[in-house]
Amino acid sequence: MLKNLVEKIQKEAIIIEPNMVKVDGFLNHQIDVNLLAEMGFAFATRFIQKIDVILTLEASGIALALACAQNLKVPVLFAKKGNNTLHQDNVYTSIVFSATKKSEVSIYASKKYLKVNMKVLIIDDFLSTGAAISALLDLITQAKAECVGIGIAIEKGFEMGGYKLREAGYDLYSLAIIDKIENKRVVMRDE
């Protein structure tokens, strides 16, 4: 667990619905660049093995992916949302079901930048049910590339995403895990 992140969540996270945690003060709207650099360094240290590209999903994954990439000196590829009508044949596509927005969204990545045998590190801000990560893994599979690790800033430990990914054998590293939400407050995992 990353101490400064855990403390920031405890201090500033806003609970909205039973399960919605908002961290607009330092990650998802306003970004704290010092904390971001610390998170990026933690990911880079953990995944220092040979990586060709860091894959994330626009918009809120971009900052974390970059902060990690700056240490590893590799490019970032952010999957885009929406339908790429311009070059359907040149992209891999998948679908994410957003529990927050209660809707499906198409995502895509260009075949030009996600290629066979590439070693890919996935970085994202939140892990809940794992829908976004599954879609990114789907893009990697289509490209016949390899996911060498998954770095998450905030995992909701009470959702199934983390469990499923670890069961499937992925090297998943979360900087902070929320064990439960009680009385509109987060209870963080203490490891």
Next chain:
Amino acid sequence: MLKNLVEKIQKEAIIIEPNMVKVDGFLNHQIDVNLLAEMGFAFATRFIQKIDVILTLEASGIALALACAQNLKVPVLFAKKGNNTLHQDNVYTSIVFSATKKSEVSIYASKKYLKVNMKVLIIDDFLSTGAAISALLDLITQAKAECVGIGIAIEKGFEMGGYKLREAGYDLYSLAIIDKIENKRVVMRDE
């Protein structure tokens, strides 16, 4: 002009419609972290005066804003797209007409992070007609904050956005300016 960016545009930019320039290879889909750091440093050096926050628009402005913020040690605030139905009273909103997508999109920023008298630096990837920048300026005006500068990676010099902003007295700094598009190739301003 930033030499490495100008050269990268000349080498890699893809022209799609008469006026559409795609730089998916190093900025808008895959991100070249070395070039990004150079761009961020150029912005920071140019706007080294007292700045409270860097304002940009998701998704493609985030990387540039962060690269600049890391040098200036200030937070980044990225305006979000869509309607914030959750907290209508707590956000400033504006409208951007996207010429690329031929549609309007609402954007918003929280009143909690964009505040009266703040000195705000706007950073964005492209400047064409200036629709996105106008909407960001609108948010700043609503907050009674002050725009102290505008940093753009790639300005389309043949569109009116840059002219209008300079005429209005804004301190606009573009790292690369495309003067025209000829035979599906960009002609860069040479200064």
